[in-house]
Amino acid sequence: MKIIVTNNLEELSLQAANLIIEQIKTKPNSVLGLPTGHTPLIMYQKLVQAYVTGQVSFAQVKTFNLDEYVGLPRTSPDSFYTYMRQNFFDHVDAKPENIFVLDGTAENLADECANYERELENYGGMDLAILGIGQDGHIGFCEPGTSWQSRTMVVTLDQTTLEANAKDLANSSVMPKEAITMGLGTIMEARQIILLASGESKREIVNKALKGEASEAVPASILQTHDNVTIILDKEASGQ
Ligand code: PGA
Numbered sequence: 001m002k003i004i005v006t007n008n009l010e011e012l013s014l015q016a017a018n019l020i021i022e023q024i025k026t027k028p029n030s031v032l033g034l035p036t037g038h039t040p041l042i043m044y045q046k047l048v049q050a051y052v053t054g055q056v057s058f059a060q061v062k063t064f065n066l067d068e069y070v071g072l073p074r075t076s077p078d079s080f081y082t083y084m085r086q087n088f089f090d091h092v093d094a095k096p097e098n099i100f101v102l103d104g105t106a107e108n109l110a111d112e113c114a115n116y117e118r119e120l121e122n123y124g125g126m127d128l129a130i131l132g133i134g135q136d137g138h139i140g141f142c143e144p145g146t147s148w149q150s151r152t153m154v155v156t157l158d159q160t161t162l163e164a165n166a167k168d169l170a171n172s173s174v175m176p177k178e179a180i181t182m183g184l185g186t187i188m189e190a191r192q193i194i195l196l197a198s199g200e201s202k203r204e205i206v207n208k209a210l211k212g213e214a215s216e217a218v219p220a221s222i223l224q225t226h227d228n229v230t231i232i233l234d235k236e237a238s239g240q
Helices: 009-026 041-052 080-087 109-122 159-166 184-188 200-211 219-225
Strands: 002-006 031-034 062-065 067-069 128-131 153-156 178-181 192-197 229-234
Touching: 002 009, 009 041, 009 128, 009 192, 009 229, 041 080, 062 080, 062 109, 067 080, 109 153, 109 178, 184 219, 192 219, 200 219, 200 229
Parallel strands: 002 229, 031 062, 031 128, 128 192, 192 229
Antiparallel strands: 067 178, 153 178
16 A cells, blocks of 8 residues: 655645546556545546646546435536536546446436446456545445445445535535445455545544554455555645
8 A cells, every 4th residue: 555645635636636647648448436525626627637738638538436326316516427527527538428427316226236337347347446535434435334345336324424415515405315336345346546535634534544453344444455555645634
């Protein structure tokens, strides 16, 4: 596990974007696992800048988002689909047919999960998954107690997640209580993983996930058992 401590979120984002660009330069049709949330926002800006200035093309890249709320249509301002379009996809040359985001309004969510796994497998699995971390240690929406073998599934969100994420919702929206997420088993099959954490509110859980016992109680601690993980922190998250 490689740990990079940066001075601030700006530097963290640049480092993450550079690692993604490097991956795409090595393999233009890379399969990426992508996160949402506050932490990767500037990273996406850096990727857009790199595209606009001709440093990278996403034309052959396949993207699989980690998770999505159950019950929100894609057109909702709060869906992760909308987040991805607004912050990334609409500003780069990623092809719609190469973009995969779980549909939390699918009539049969079990089929939606199984199809997502199948699509991912068809493309040979993820070359690189970029992850955030929740204050409860979740990655994707795999909350504490999630099996390490889990595959893409429907989950009930923990209270800490509901509270953290409800703050971001548009006034008109009701916070979804469930989500659909890649499982820990799915995420761990990525050949390379980058985890991003920024801010003091993540310090305690980052410390537990990286230095504590690896256990299902702290989902992100599973990364201790992956052989190609880079953790990028800012000073506040690292405690240095
Ligand atoms: P955040 O979310 O980047 O908004 O803190 C991270 C997560 O919940 O995975």
